[in-house]
Amino acid sequence: MRDFLLGTALAALTASGAMAEDAALLLGNDSYERLGRVTRGSNVLEASDGLEALGFNVITLRNGRADTTRDALTSFADLADDADRIVVALSGRFAHDGDRNWFLTSESAEPRLFTLGEQAVSVDSLLNVLAEAPGRALLLIGDESEGSQFGKWLASGTVEGTIPQGVTVATGRPRDVAAFANDVLSQPQENIAPYFEDYSLTVTGYAPDTMVFMPQRPSTVPEPPQPTNRDDGAEQALWEGSRALDTAEAYRNYIRRFPNGEHAEEAERLIAEILAEPNRDARMAEEDLNLSRDARREIQRDLSLLDYNTRGIDGIFGNGSRQAITNWQQQNGYSQTSYLTEEQIARLDAQASRRAAELEAEAERRRQEAERLDRAFWEETGAQGDEPGLRAYLERYPDGNFAEVATERLAAIEENKRAAAAAEDRNAWDKARDADNMAAYQDYLSAYPEGDFVGEAQARIQEITEEREQQSSNDAARAEEEALGLNGLTRRLVETRLAQMELNPGPVDGNFNGQTRRAIRRYQDQNGLPVTGFLNEATIVRLLADAVNSLNR
Structure with missing residues (x-):
């Protein structure tokens, strides 16, 4: 099958009288860039050999775009100017406005009435060319459009418009038009009229009962110029x-x-x-940045600090991260591509650094205010040194700044009580302390309702009750911390940061003991985080951000 460039060469030979003056144009589109595929849309081009054997100058073009289609039409117009017979076959997608029809080139987007431009071929203009050969002009339309709307004024498909006198128009599915062109139009001196119905084609315009349309097969057909060897x-x-x-x-x-x-x-x-892929350029630009997994983690941390949920900080940009990026781009006036540029990464990092500083300052204000309230309550209660005051303080501030002092003083008071208590009372209390369970303390209270250790027993019963109530939530918090998979270095970094903030986490050895848990609870309380004593992703992000900002000062 030759393309339209070879057809142009044939046109030049026709002008010199070397070939018969019959012209054919075959345009078949089976692949549209935006409008999808057309089944067998290009099969009509297979009729080229049969038409050439009957002496036609044939121009063919498959999946023509605006420029190649324009060149093919220009060459065809030159051929048709002196042609005795004209055959035009258009197969693919069409649009109409209720009166006029257009054949869509393969690069057509969804067309609109006033923006068709060069992306479509005016069927009416082609009919005007065909009108130059009345009684010997045939237009075949292979249309597989579904009749959907292209906006308010334009629909897909074709309608019966005004057909010039002497022009025959046959419309059908692309496969049927291709079969008719290949089988029927290749036969010399054949009455083609009966075959329209056989091939399920609808005929309008010039439609006599007898149409001996094709010429005699010439005794000799000059060999068309052979294409030069393709480079x-x-x-x-x-x-x-x-x-x-x-x-x-x-x-x-x-x-x-x-x-x-x-x-x-x-x-x-x-x-x-x-x-x-609407955001392909943005995706490729981000890929060109060659972001490492650590760099992606840093971006996820920055987004999390700015309250954009990435659904994890793992260095993998999944749906959660992409949605977080999209939301950040929307808030910052960027195109919502979900892919980052170098400029955007720099701006995101700057915003996150500023937010981290704001959070640190806010945490410091909260810490100072909490310390002020803690100290004021201590001075009114525990600082007096008596047992009720010490217990009142610990009840309000179990992890307070003076909790260790209060605990030590209560232990001393208890020791003094133990020394002064009657031997029987003291022995009963020692047994309850050794057992350290609800039943043991209740037995002590039952046996010694006026004993010296009633306050301690009641307090311990209250603690055990609260521990039971909190056990479920503590288990969940512990599991969340274990899921973080913190290594020894990270655990020591946490303890170091807590120590720098004067939260007294105990030895910096990577082992989280009771002091460490209390320090974590203090930090969480001061920063408005859920107070559990266990680390989660939000606490780690805040701690690391605090650590980085502390180093940068």
């Missing part, structure tokens, strides 16, 4: 360049140069894939 090296070089650029325009350029090239179908497929 495979040039084609391969252009293809490799197109692949390197990997843009729709690069692939279109390859198809313009080599419409029947070895990679034409792959180029069509790649164009469709590119157009189907």
Whole structure:
């Protein structure tokens, strides 16, 4: 099958009188960049050999875009100017406004009435060309449109419009039009009228009962000029360049140069894939940044600090991270592509650093206020040194700044009581302390309702009750901390930061003991985080941010 460039050469020979003055134009589109595929849309081009055997000058074009279609139409108009017979076959997608019809080129987007431009071929204009050969002009339309709307004023498909006198128009499915063109139009001096119905084609315009349309087969048909050997090296070089650029325009350029090239179908497929991905350029630009996994984690931490939920800080940009990026872009006036640029990463990091500083300052204010309230309550209660005051303080501030002092003083008071208590009372209390369970303390209270250790027993019963109530939530918090998989270095970094903030976490050895848990609870309380004594992702993010900002000062 020859393309329209060879048809142009044939037109030149026709002008010199070397060939019969019959002209044919075959345009078949089976792959649209944005409008999808058309089953057997290009099969009509197979009729080219049969028409040439009958002496027709044939121009063919598969999946023509605006520029190649325009060139093919220009060459065809030159051929048709002096032609005795004219055959035009259009197969693919069409649009109409209720009166006029257009054949859509393969790069057409969803058309609109006033923006068709060069992306569509006016069927009415082609009919005007066909009108130059009344009684010997045939237009075949292979239309597989579904009749959907292209906006308010334009619909897909064709309608019966005004047909010039002497022009025959036959419409059907692309496969039926292709079969008719290939089987019937290749027969010389054949009455084609009966075959329209046989091939399920609808005929309008000039439709006599007898149409001996095709000419006699010429005794000799001059051999058409053979195409020069294709420069495979040039084609391969252009293809490799197109692949390197990997843009729709690069692939279109390859198809313009080599419409029947070895990679034409792959180029069509790649164009469709590119157009189907609206943010492809943004994705490729982010890929060019070659972000490491640590860099991606840092971006996720920055987003989390700014209250954009990435659903994890793992260095993998999944749906959660992409949605967080999209939301951040929307809030900052960027196109919502979900892919980051170098400029955006720098701005995000700056915002996160500022937010971390704000959070640290806010935490410091909370800490100072909490310390003020803690001290004021201590001075009114525990500082007096008596047992009720010490217990009142610990009840309000179990992890307070003076909790260790209060605990030590209560222990001393208890020791003094133990020494002064009657031997029986003291022994009963020692047994209850050794057992250290609800039943033992209740037995002590039952046996010694006025004993010296009633306050201690009641307090311990209250603690055990609260511990039981909190056990479920503590288990969940412990499991959440274990899921973080903290290594020894990270655990020591946490203890170091807690110590720097004067929260007294105990030895910096990576082992979280009771002092460490109390320090964590203090930090969580001061920073408005859920108070559990166990680390979670939010606490780690805040602690690391505090640590980084502390180093930067």
